[in-house]
Amino acid sequence: MMQSTAPDPNKQPEILGRTRRLTPQHRITFDQIFHSGGGYVLNFSDRTMGEWFEEFFDFNIFDERYQIEGDSKGKTLRGFIEVAEPRLVARVLRALWDYRCSLDGFVEDNSDQETRLKMWLEQLTNELENSSSLNLDEAFKDFSSDTTLPKLRASIAGDLIGNKPDVALDRIHTYCVKRFRALLADRGMPCDPSTPLHAIFGAYGKAVRDEGVVSQFALPRDCAEFCA
Template identity: 25%
Template structure:
């Protein structure tokens, strides 16, 4: 069950969508199934979504129970769009106010943001690398479409390009034959020498993350589309994605600290040079 859709929010949403006595707006069961399939690519008429009962309303409640925050938010947005369209020709039945529309839309936006709070960090090192940018966009789309298992192979490629790119920036030598975790280990050794991390615990976590990327190699090779594999389940795939996205976000922060420290040092050298020149 998703944790960020409260009972009060569900109750207000049910009133808006007229989910009384098993009904759902003016939509028949087949039409509802087509709408949900178009948005989420799932079939709510299967037994999986009958856990609360066979009615249209209960099948929608099952989606709220079983799917991710992002998927629920995305579906709610589509319901609001449908509601607004129907209200034009049938304002008596579709009689909610614009404030009601906005409430559900804002709820949907919040659920979508909670579901993928670290998606924004999946971006290339620079905007000039179009291949890297396209790779990042493809990962983002798969996550937004709630297909994290399909994104794992590309996430591995993304990390290889990202870590190698950082090594090039810092002139850390590596070979193409070295594994992702081996190259990453060299990067971790480099930042340790810069003393940019304040906490011993943070340093330990970063060292342990080398092991995470080693395990990620195995997931990529044996549980992703890299080969003819049976895909890892969605829940674990999303957890792996979220963990790696968080790590990438923290590495971005470390890189910002390094840039700031270098700029400060360069400015100090310039100030010293300027003072010495004036004294002369």
């Protein structure tokens, strides 16, 4: 007869190992950090909270899909934590922590307590990142000093989790134009700003073929025809 192993009450459950990302116990700590009990979130009004998310992450935090518990600021934020792409949630929580720490009256007076809350949030955000199935850092990298890239990447992530694939595709197109332009510039082959993506990609395909990095047969048919 197999013996069942009792769960360790001191072990912190992982995101993928629990039904909700914020258990009732975690919610108490979460609300303490962001002062989100009673429907509030830090010093935000509905307007300023919406503006903050639009400015830094380019999506509507008050979208209906996040209001699974209700439409107050606190309930909307907790709903976002539950359903949004985990990596994006981690980034939002880190940005909210930084914003919290910039405000008067929201940091704990007891430094030990503040350290405990910071460690708790770091553990939660690390778990979220490790559970993400969307590897944006590998797919979309800051490949140059272009200051628009971080916001572009964040916008793509927001569009992907916000059920806006048409907008995401448009921004991915912009990212690819920037990426292949940079790859060509690194080879001393700058492109005219008006050059379309298919022509840029064709020029890059020809460059890597001529360098012997890939063969003609490794290139997509359209690219191979363009490079001929």
